[in-house]
Amino acid sequence: MLELAVAHALYERYPDFSEGRLAKLRSHVVSRASCAVVARELDLGARLGAYETDLPAEELERLAQNRNVLAALLEAVLGALFLEYGFAAIEGAIVDAFSERIEYALTSHVDHKTELQERLARTGKQVVYTVLAAEGPPHDRRFTCAAFVDGERLGVGSGRSKKAAEQEAAREALQALGAR
Numbered sequence: 001m002l003e004l005a006v007a008h009a010l011y012e013r014y015p016d017f018s019e020g021r022l023a024k025l026r027s028h029v030v031s032r033a034s035c036a037v038v039a040r041e042l043d044l045g046a047r048l049g050a051y052e053t054d055l056p057a058e059e060l061e062r063l064a065q066n067r068n069v070l071a072a073l074l075e076a077v078l079g080a081l082f083l084e085y086g087f088a089a090i091e092g093a094i095v096d097a098f099s100e101r102i103e104y105a106l107t108s109h110v111d112h113k114t115e116l117q118e119r120l121a122r123t124g125k126q127v128v129y130t131v132l133a134a135e136g137p138p139h140d141r142r143f144t145c146a147a148f149v150d151g152e153r154l155g156v157g158s159g160r161s162k163k164a165a166e167q168e169a170a171r172e173a174l175q176a177l178g179a180r
Helices: 002-013 019-029 032-041 044-051 057-065 067-085 087-097 099-107 112-121 162-176
Strands: 127-135 142-149 152-159
Touching (some): 002 019, 002 099, 019 099, 032 044, 032 099, 044 057, 057 067, 067 087, 087 099, 112 162, 127 162, 142 162, 152 162
16 A cells, blocks of 8 residues: 555656656655655654563664664554555555655655666666675675676675665666766
């Protein structure tokens, strides 16, 4: 229902956008990272602690800060609200909660991986991403990835997830190709 509410809002607000652009916007707005941001804004991590009494405080704090836990918690809350009140009653609140993420996607977010893939596809080339390193404990990993095109390393990036590291590697690859 999150995807439906956001897709509906985007379609209504931007009827002249292409289907592809709307799909990219929706995908970013409902991503795990965006859900975690909204969960933080709604203070769901602290609310989780108010109801869970069996876990040690340190474990609750760690969970309340974890992006994946926050995103899953938000999705669970939305599911419960849907079951209790129905889609029509919660659609507006969902869109309101994600309105800043929609604005961010419209003005700031650039999907370097998709841009690189589309640019290379026009010339019949493909990009391959390779993890060069994964450091740190499981709850605080840092990944380094490289983007290879025709066996040549065009970009290297690092981030807290493989996806983030690949985005940075794609950004560097686009620079190497003169696209930025």
